[in-house]
Amino acid sequence: MRFGVIRFPGSCDEVDAVLACERVPGASAQLLWHGDAELHGVDAVVVPGGFSYGDYLRVGAIARFSPVMESVIRFSREGGLVLGICNGFQVLCEAGLLPGALLPNVERRFICRQVDLEVVQATMPFTADCAAGELLSIPVKHTTGRYYAPADVLESLDADGQIVLRYARDANPNGSSDDIAGVRNAAGNVFGLMPHPEHAVDPLTGSVDGLKIFTSMAHAHG
C-alpha cells in the first residue's frame, strides 16, 4: 500500500500525514508536489491540512486548480481512494468531489481541541476498522470548519449513509450542521473530515484512534 500525500505551498500537516500513513503495517508514503500532475502510481491520495496557497481567498479555492488536483480528480473518478483532512476536506469540497462546504466557525476563531467523534458508518473503505457508534478521540484545529449543506442535501446524505463521522454530544466545536465531522461521496471512495486523524496515531502525543482511518484504507486496498 503506497500513500501519496500532497504538498501545496502552505500545507502544514503533510509530514504528519506521511508519518501517520507509515504507521500502517506494510504501508509506505511519499509527498506529491502540487505543481507535478504525476501521481507516481500511489494507491491512495491524502490531501492534508494547512493553508494551501495561504488560503487568502476562500479556503481551498486556489488549491483546487493546481496541476496535481486535476490528477486527483481523475484518480477519484477511476475509483481511487482519496482522503481529505481539514484543508484537504475544504479543497475536496471546492473541487466538487464531496458535497457541501466549510464555513467559518460559529465563534469565528481558530480552535484547537481534542474532541470525541461518533462513528456513524463503520464501513469500507475508511472506517471499516471502527465499530458503528464507537467514539474516537481526535483533535480538531481550524478556523473554517463549520460543515454546511442545504437541508435537502443533508437529508439525502443521511439517507445514503454518506455521513461517516459526527461530533459527539456537546462536542461540536464549530457549529457544523447536524454535528457532521466527516462525509464521503456517493461512490464511497472519497472521504473528507475536519478533525485530524494523523494527529491521533501515537499514545505519546495523545490518542491512537485516528490510526483506524489509515488502517481501514489499507485493508480496503487489500
Added chain:
Amino acid sequence: MPTVDQAIALGLTAAEFALIAEKLGREPNEVELAVFSLMWSEHCAYKHSKKLLRSLPTEGPRLALGPGENAGAVDVGDGWVVAFKVESHNHPSAVEPFQGAATGVGGILRDIFAIGARPIAVLDSLRFGEPSSARSRYLLDHAVGGIGHYGNSIGVPTIGGEVYFEEPYEQNCLVNAMALGLARGDELIRSAATGVGNLLVLFGASTGRDGIGGASVLASAELGEEDAAKRPTVQVGDPFAEKKVMECSLELLERGLLVALQDLGAAGLSSSSAEMASKGEVGLDIDVSLVPLREAGMEPWEIMISESQERMLCVCEPAQLDEVLAACEKWEVGGTAIGTVTDTRALRVFAGESLVADMPVPALVDDCPLYDLTVEPPARGLYPAPVATLSADAGPREILLALLGSPNIASRLPLFEQYDCIVQSRTVRRPAQADAAVLALPSSPRGIAVSIDGSGRRVACDPYTGTIEAVLECAANLACAGAEPLGLTNCLNFGNPEKPHIAWQLTESIRGLGDACRALDMPVVGGNVSLYNESGGGPIYPTPVVGVVGELPDVASAGRSGFARAGDAVALAGPFRPTLAGSELAKLRGDELPVGLPAIDVAAVRAAQEAIRDLVRDGSLASAHDVAEGGVLVAVAESCLAGGLGATLDLGAVGASDQLERTLFGESPGRGFVVSGSEDALRRLGELVELAILGVVEGDALSVVSGEAPIAATLDELRAAHGALAPLFA
C-alpha cells in the same frame, strides 16, 4: 548634506553625529545617516544595556551556540541541538496588536531558521492592563489572534506561554515571542559572510516602504499621543510568504548550497548586511537597483532600511548561484543576487553605477558608543497600589474562588485553544497538561521541555530577588515535567534607562539573572532588550521574561500537573517560605507593593528541584505542580482541575487565622511543589527535601480541614471560577 538637527530627529545625539563624521572622515550623506541612525539605535546597538549584559554567564557544557548569532542553541543529546530565542514586539503591538504580534512571531521564527534549525515551537509572553479596561481586552484579543494567525498558518505549534494583567501595562502592553528550532549539531550555519568574490543573494518578499524606521524607531523611544500616526510603520505579516521562505532556506542549507544565512529584521538590509560583513571580517558591495521592489521610485536609503517582512539574505559561491536561484524559483520566493563579498571591510551601496554610501563596517557595528547608566534606587514606590477587588473580610473559601478567577490565575485555555499546539507531531504535553510543554525528539526516546516566565509585579517589589524568582520558577516548571534545565534566553522589558531609577531596576535585575543562572549552572544563550516601555501613565513593571529549555532522557515519563489516582497522598515539598507581601492575594486586596522580597537560599531550591525531577523521571510521582500565584491552595485546586479529581487536606496543625492565610495563599515562587503519589514515594521524596503531607486525592471536591471552619468547594465550583477568562473571547 544632512544636518545635525536631522540626525537628532532620527534619534542620534549631536555627539554621536560628530563621531559618525569622525569615523567616516567626512559628514555622512543621506543614505549613510539613515543607515547609521538605525545601526546606532538602542534596538540594534544595545547602547544602554550591552555593558550590563556582559556580566551574564554564557558558558556551559551543553552550550552549542552562544550569544551573538541569530539565536543560541543547546545540545539535547543524540546529536540534536535546540536553538531558541525570545524577542519583544511591544511597541508595534501597542500600535497595531494583530500585526504587531503576528510579525513578532514571524521575526523570531526567521531568527531560528536563519541558523539552520527547523522551527518546532512557539511560546509567547504577554502583558496587558486589567481586563476591566476595554483597551486591554482589545489588545489581548488582537494580539492572541495575531500570534495564532502567524503560528497556525506557518505550521509551527504554539505550545505554551503566559499572560499577566497589571495596570502599569495599560498603555504599554508587552508582546514577547519565543521560538525553538531543531537541528543536527553539525548542521548549524553561521551568519558570517566569507569568501571574497562570493555573492550576496536576497530572497523572499519584495521590498516596499512598509516599516521604514518601524521597529528600530518605535523600539527606541517612549510611546506618546501621536502613535496612531505611526501605524504605517508597523509591518504587515504574511505567514504564507514566510512558510515558503522557511522551506526554501532549509532546503538550501540541507543541500549545502550556502556559505552564510541571515534574516532581515529591524533596520532591514542595513543591519543584516553589516552584521554579516562584521562577523566575516569582510566588506560588501550592494547594488540597490537590483533589489526587487514592491513600489516604484524608492530611494536608495529607503531600500536600505525598509523593514518589509519575510526576507532573507544569504551568501553563496558563484558556482552555486544557479542552483540557489532555482531553489528560490521552486519555492516562488524570487531570489536575486544583489551584491558581492569584498576585502574592503566597508559596506558600499551602489545605485546602478553610482556609489551612494561607503561606510566602514566596524564603525557601523562596533563603534556605537556604549553608555554607563546613572543608577539610583527610587526614593519611594514607583507604582501605585493596585485597585482592591476583594474585601478585607473575605473568608478562605471566598478568597480561593476569587484567586482562581482572578485574571492572573484563571485558566489560560481560552487563549491556548486559539493556537495549534500539535502540528509536527511532537507535542507530548500540551498547554495545561504539565507545568512545562514537552516535545519528543525524532527517532529517539529523548525529549525536551520548555517554559517561559516572569512576574513583573514581583520584580517591581525587588528587581534582584524578583528576577531570581523568575528563573527559579521557570526551572521549577521544568522540574515538574521531569526536565533538567540546559540554557536560558531572556527578554528584558524595562522603562527608560536614562532615568536613574529605571537604570537601577535594570542593573539589579541583570545582577539577579546572572546570579540565578550561575547557581543553576545554566548559561544564557542569547536574549533581547526592550527599553523605553513608558507612556504618560509611567513605566511598566520591570519585566524580565525568561525562557528555559531542558531535556528529558525518556520523554514517555514526562510529568503531569493534574492528580492522577484517587487514594494518592498529596504533599507540599521544597523549601517553601510563603509570604503574603507581593502575593496575588495582596493585589486583590489592593495592598501597596512591598519594598524588597525575602532572600532565597538558591542552593536549597536547586536541590529540591533536582529531587522532584528525579522522582518524576522514575515514575514515582503521579503529579507535580509548582506553587506559584495564589499559593498552596490554588496549586492544589489547579491539580484537582487538571486531573478531574478532588482532594481532602488536613491542615489542623496550622494555628491562628493570620497564619492560615499565609499558609494557604502565601507565595514563594519556584520553591514549593504540590506533588501526589503513593505514600512510599512521598516518604522517599521526604528523605531528600522538606516535605509535609497535606492529605489525599479523593472525591469530586476540594475540602480543607484547618482547625477552624472547614473550607470546601466542588470541582464544578472550582472550574466555574477558573473559567473567568472565557467571556473575554466570547
